Amino acid sequence: MKATIDWTGDAGFKATSGSGHAVQVDGPPDHGGKNQGPRxxxxxxxxxxxxxxxxxxxxxxxxxxxxxxxxxxxxxxxxxxxxxxxxxxxxxxxxxxxxxxxxxxxxxxxxxxxxxxxxxxxxxxxxxxxxxxxxxxxx
Known part of the structure; x- marks a missing residue:
């Protein structure tokens, strides 16, 4: 099983599974994020x-x-x-x-x-x- 994580700016990351499905991960605004995805x-x-x-x-x-x-x-x-x-x-x-x-x-x-x-x-x-x-x- 594999995955990749790519920084998308600020506290955001795009997590991509080995099967090719992606999830946007982000932090809360008080930690530099934009609240655009789950923690x-x-x-x-x-x-x-x-x-x-x-x-x-x-x-x-x-x-x-x-x-x-x-x-x-x-x-x-x-x-x-x-x-x-x-x-x-x-x-x-x-x-x-x-x-x-x-x-x-x-x-x-x-x-x-x-x-x-x-x-x-x-x-x-x-x-x-x-x-x-x-x-x-x-x-």
Missing amino acids: PMELVLMGLGACSSFDVMSILKRSRQDVTDCHTELEAERADAVPSVFTAIHLHFVVTGHDLKENLVKRAVSLSAEKYCSASIMLGKAGVEITHSYEVRAA
Whole structure:
């Protein structure tokens, strides 16, 4: 896996993935940025959420669950000192569908957290306390 980062001026950077997709990253105005993109640590949090959501949906599809929506909310706490690393992250999955089996949603969230989500497992090994919750809604 590869990526490139190109400075775009002030506190802005263009991050390009090895697959060719780009994201504008920027800092807040009080740090010389123009607020034209997410902060680097926001990208880490977003990556974790996308990784785990991908796993949950993949597992539920293989379990033949009729999912119509999956919305994941993440909330993170960071250390007060520099480096301001994540100390705790909570992921809350809201899974909507037809006749969803709660035990399969719970299983999908657990499997993602404990076995499949590389981002979650990597952050957990770095000392971040990662917790999960879920709710199932009828479509």
